[in-house]
Amino acid sequence: MQESLFNKILSFLHGASVAFIVLGTFATFTYFSPFGLAPALSLSFVFIFISLVIILWIDSFETKRASFNEMKKQTEILERMEKTLHDKELSDN
Numbered sequence: 001m002q003e004s005l006f007n008k009i010l011s012f013l014h015g016a017s018v019a020f021i022v023l024g025t026f027a028t029f030t031y032f033s034p035f036g037l038a039p040a041l042s043l044s045f046v047f048i049f050i051s052l053v054i055i056l057w058i059d060s061f062e063t064k065r066a067s068f069n070e071m072k073k074q075t076e077i078l079e080r081m082e083k084t085l086h087d088k089e090l091s092d093n
Contacts, residue, residue, distance in 0.1 A: 010062050017058060021051040 028047045032040040 006065060007062070010058060010065075013058050014055065017051065017055045021048060021055075024051065 024047055025044050029040050029044045032043050
């Protein structure tokens with residue numbers, strides 16, 4: 001099954017976000033470690049939290065896209081049903 005360009009971009013962004021969390025957390029911890037363990041850990045957790053919110057935001061795009069595609073399919077089916085019923089009404093007259 002072919003993947004759409006949109007899904008490929010979302011997959012790339014998801015993987016890049018995970019790499020960003022790992023590298024960013026390490027960089028944040030090492031940058032703030034001279035100020036003490038508590039500030040380094042707390043700022044690292046803040047960084048992780050913000051990054052996870054961004055990942056959830058990116059995943060919501062995928063959910064919205066799937067919902068949109070499903071609604072398009074349902075609309076197409078309803079339009080076909082309406083046309084069939086309309087044609088049947090015309091043939092009954």
